[in-house]
Amino acid sequence: MKPETLGFFEKVYDVARLIPEGRVTSYGAIAKYLGAVRSARIVGYAMNGSFGKDVPAHRVVNRVGLLSGKHHFEGTNLMQQLLENEGIKVKDNQIQNFEKHFWDPTKELEEFEG
DNA sequence: GAGATGACGCACT
């Protein structure tokens, strides 16, 4: 619970905050960017602590664009509302044109690396 | 210190 002990989390938050508006990414994409392709679930877990922070966790969904974490937000459809607020269409907890709104940090930040 | 959990992703059947 100590923010100082957070190491991997901080990285996740940092990447999540880099997500531009109207765009979304997947846990695996962030994990991959961090070099933890096998730690996709760790990213999602990290989002748990992202609540209440400046981290747009609502822009992070699973690999199919499903708002798997929506259940974690305050309201029942808060996550969906936030996405629609950015112009992203969401249907039944699933993002429409997900690949169109997909934002891959490994590709978008490839030149920002280092 | 050890065990169980999880907002995922992939391999196998």
Added chain:
DNA sequence: CAGTGCGCCATCT
């Protein structure tokens, strides 16, 4: 092609 189960790694109890 579709459905189910397992593995991964860090955190939490």
